[in-house]
Amino acid sequence: MSSEALPAEVPGDQTEPQDSREGEPLAKQPRRRACNECKQQKLRCDLVANDAVSSTCSRCQRLKLTCKIDNDFRRTRKRRKSFELENEVRDLRRRLATREASSNAAVEWPILTPAVPSETRASDAIRSSPSNTSGPSLDPKESSRVPGLTTQPVIDQPQAPRRSIIAIPRPRKLGNVELSVEEIDELYLIYILHYHPYLPFLDPGTTIHEYYESSELLFWSIVSVAARRLQSHPTLLQKLARSVTDLLWKSLRSIPYSLRAVQSLIILCTWPFPTSSSTADPTYMLAGMMVQLGTQMGLHRALSAEDFVKVPLHLSMYEYSEWIKTWESCNIVAQSVSVGCGLPATIQMQDWSLTIAPESATLSLHDIALRWHLRIEQFRHRVSQALTSNALDPAGFTSVRERLSLYRLLNASLVDLEREAINMTPITRYYLSAARLHLHSFYLLDESSVDGYSDRIVVLYQTAYSLIEQCLEMDNEESGFFHYCPFFCYQVFVSAAFIILKVMMNGYFEKLLDVKSGRKLLDAAISSLRKMSVANNDLPGRLSDVIGFFCTLTDPRVISGDSIDDLRLRVRNRLSMSIVYDSLWEWRKHFQSDGNRDENSEIAQDKWTSPSYSVLTNTISTATIWF
Structure with missing residues (x-):
């Protein structure tokens, strides 16, 4: 129970003087008061306050607590409560002024992230605070702890209510790159106009500053893609390549992961940093990690997301839609990367959750485009699986007669898809x-x-x-x-x-x-x-x-x-x-x-x-x- 609540008068704090049977004068009984610990819990206290004798109540003695009566306790608590109320009023006034001053700082709807264990929520809160933006995790030892190497249990608290995030535009810095608010807004506009249509899984209504508050890696991934053709800053991509890559590996070392980490991998696998050697390109490996992280989080079972966490989790419609689009994009990118590398795909194209989305009439144009892209990649996956499923052939190819029949069937399916x-x-x-x-x-x-x-x-x-x-x-x-x-x-x-x-x-x-x-x-x-x-x-x-x-x-x-x-x-x-x-x-x-x-x-x-x-x-x- 909160220590901020003012304790009620404890029963038995003072005893009424009793009449003497023999007509003797009334004897003044010892005055009883509750100690600080019992006051905080609003419990009965059997402490007898006596200036001459020092005593301890039975509860403090049993729990080995410090039993004392602080006369300034009540006044200190009132001052603390007043100070907190003043801070809250000041914060609300600042938010209101920010919302009125800049429409870009106002949030049309909250940034909704999937619920994860409480240690991750605490880490995200520390990371998004202005005083701590250096690292992706609260405690490196705790966040990178491998399950099974410790017997200390981690107790999750009930899920806190989700709140809207008011992101104030600020300059951002990573490594030797520092961007002004104007440059950040320009880069985000470039991404939304030119890159987003090829894989429209992010919400264009969410500002780039809000993405920073929820994930520093996702923010810099978007910036890196937009910087590929930035004429006003032609060396920005080269400067970002090393810093963003280091941030990526640092983030992947910290577990558990969030939805934003998966979305960052989707972007970096779709538009990877330029390289002169395919053997040095980590895109295929990152695509596999992307799918595995999504599966571990439960993105493939968004309707039963609570089965993959240790706390109560109920996704809103917005969150559910975001989970579905992210999982669709995972499969699209993993299949596309595997085709481009000529390697098998580590995906789940036959996933039940990929076939239960709402009807196209209820989807936006970007959602429809993403759904069509998924259907096309499902077809490409079916082609590879059908034509290379012979375990008796060194290259996996089916027999000649069977392959000719498959050609006709697959071509007919493609014609139907093109007609639609x-x-x-x-x-x-x-x-x-x-x-x-x-x-x-x-x-x-x-x-x-x-x-x-x-x-x-x-x-x-x-x-x-x-x-x-x-x-x-x-x-x-x-x-x-x-x-x-x-x-x-x-x-x-x-x-x-x-x-x-x-x-x-x-x-x-x-x-x-x-x-x-x-x-x-x-x-x-x-x-x-x-x-x-x-x-x-x-x-x-x-x-x-x-x-x-x-x-x-x-x-x-x-x-x-x-x-x-x-x-x-x-x-x-x-x-x-x-x-x-x-x-x-x-x-x-x-x-x-x-x-x-x-x-x-x-x-x-x-x-x-x-x-x-x-x-x-x-x-x-x-x-x-x-x-």
């Missing part, structure tokens, strides 16, 4: 084109002797051709596709460019295709990849040099051979991205063998000094960046 999405946004239509390319890319893994092989390769070529044309059209619009698209969109674009390069330069198919228009489209693809490049010598820039290298060769059949049988891929275990890895192997093999063969010849000397070749030799290490 006829009125969707250009971004959704692009995701459908990427799904079609993912399915048709498996045609390259067939044997040339299989019925209809050449027809399927032509269809694959046309699919890749259409996807690149669609991307060029989207970039010509105000949206600027190549500047703002997610990283997995770049990976699909690279795959389409290598498909056109390999098929068009094959001796058999060059007679069936329009090679002139294909070369022209490849030139546009190379320029587009350089447009996607965010930093010097990053993956889009280096891969554009590899494609340009093959386009300048005097013998165009180096990459794909003369006959239809030469189109067979050497790399067969990277799913639909096998074409990219196979082409890089061919580039590496050709570059090394050609250099060793002509090293001491005059022809080689002329070749190495030619202008076109000298530029491309800057990519000598590019062949190793994907391995």
Whole structure:
């Protein structure tokens, strides 16, 4: 019971004098008063106050408490209560003045975060206070404690009522980067206008300052993505890369996790920091952690979220919607990252909670776009699972007859999906084109002797051709596709460019295709990849040099051979991205063998000094960046 409540007069505090039977004068009985401890608890106290004799009440004696009577206790408590009331009034006045002065500081609705154990709520409260913004956890030892290494129990308190957060815009600093309020607002506007439409899972009505109050990592993740193309501060992304990465690993070391941590991973996996080597890119690993953290928190069972915490938890409609959208985005990003890396996906696409969302009529346009993106990624996951489910095959491919039947069924499902999405946004239509390319890319893994092989390769070529044309059209619009698209969109674009390069330069198919228009489209693809490049010598820039290298060769059949049988891929275990890895192997093999063969010849000397070749030799290490 609170010590602030004023204790009532304790029964028996004073005794009435009793008459003497013998007519003797009234004897003054010892005066009884409650000690401080009993007063606080409003309990009966048997302490006898006597100036001459020091005594202790039975309750304090039993509980080994300090039993004393403080005459200033009541006055001290009143002063403390008055001081707290003054502070509360002062705080309310400040909030009211802030709300009236700046509409940006007013909260339209509260920042609702999923309930977590009490130690996490305390950590969040300390982190969001103005006097402590240095660390992501309250106590590093406590927050990083591994279950099972201590026998000390952690008792959770009942969940405190959720309150609205009034976030006052302030300058923020991380490492050697300090941003003003105006710069922060500009970056957030860039994110909402240009990046948010590709994965609209955050609430645009929540200000960037409110996101900072709930998660410092999420705040800086949004800022980092918006800084990718910031013309007024071209070095901001490089400055943020190390600091935000350090903050990410520091946050992941502190457990338990929050919804905002999962949302931060979604953003950083969709637009990762630029790197020159795929082997140094942690995106695939972070995508797996993202799904595992979401599952551990119970995002996949939002209706039964209380099963995953130790305190009573009842999600509001807003919170439930946020959990569902975050879990949908987890699966979208995990599947997209796995396709781009050519690796299996660690996702739960057959999750019951992904099929119980409200009808589309009750959803916003962004919610509908996110739901369509999820359906498309579910289809891509089904393609990979269906075509690589044979445990008897070294690469997991099903038998030839079964694969042909699956091609027909999957193509029919994709046509139905495209028919439903006829009125969707250009971004959704692009995701459908990427799904079609993912399915048709498996045609390259067939044997040339299989019925209809050449027809399927032509269809694959046309699919890749259409996807690149669609991307060029989207970039010509105000949206600027190549500047703002997610990283997995770049990976699909690279795959389409290598498909056109390999098929068009094959001796058999060059007679069936329009090679002139294909070369022209490849030139546009190379320029587009350089447009996607965010930093010097990053993956889009280096891969554009590899494609340009093959386009300048005097013998165009180096990459794909003369006959239809030469189109067979050497790399067969990277799913639909096998074409990219196979082409890089061919580039590496050709570059090394050609250099060793002509090293001491005059022809080689002329070749190495030619202008076109000298530029491309800057990519000598590019062949190793994907391995």
